[in-house]
Amino acid sequence: MSPFVANLLLALVWLVITGGFSLANLIFGFFLGGASLYLIREQVGAGSYFQNGRKVASLILFLIYDLAVSAWRVAVVVMRPKLELKPG
Template structure:
């Protein structure tokens, strides 16, 4: 968090020095600050900041891709003349245990292909997920565990 503040400060310095506070210049200043902080990461021992930023960014990218894919899948399902759905609710065993991470995971699951989170069990060990194609429960569980949950663990642990 300190580094983010430092980065903001560098951005403001850049904007002040160039005398231009437009959004584009501020963005450029931010990237410039990020680059200069990256240059001195060995001396200050702050390599983690960049790794984490990168991983959060990759989570975001994965999310956008999955969202597009999920809308497309819904389209294919809805437009197919003989709609063959096997809906059902399966229990997903949670590895993440912090409130914030469970919320994030539940939200991401809802916006990904064919799954909708319904409830968290009282002991917070399971997430109940409604799937439009529930014929392969172990496969569905493995998809989520290897996709979003691993990415969340990487980004915030």
């Protein structure tokens, strides 16, 4: 079984145990399951799962940064008194 599927199953077990079927509770259960898998990563072979998680997190942070920079550039161009746009 892959570590991601095990993490999802642990999150679903958390939902059943707590009895609260909300998105926030599911996310908390997912992080709780990830923490428990992290503690036993050598026994279940989940070392690469957490390395991939770091890569995904860095990609998401890069996407947010790039989106903020592009939004700032568009705002600067739009707010100029004279638009010097030459489309197409």
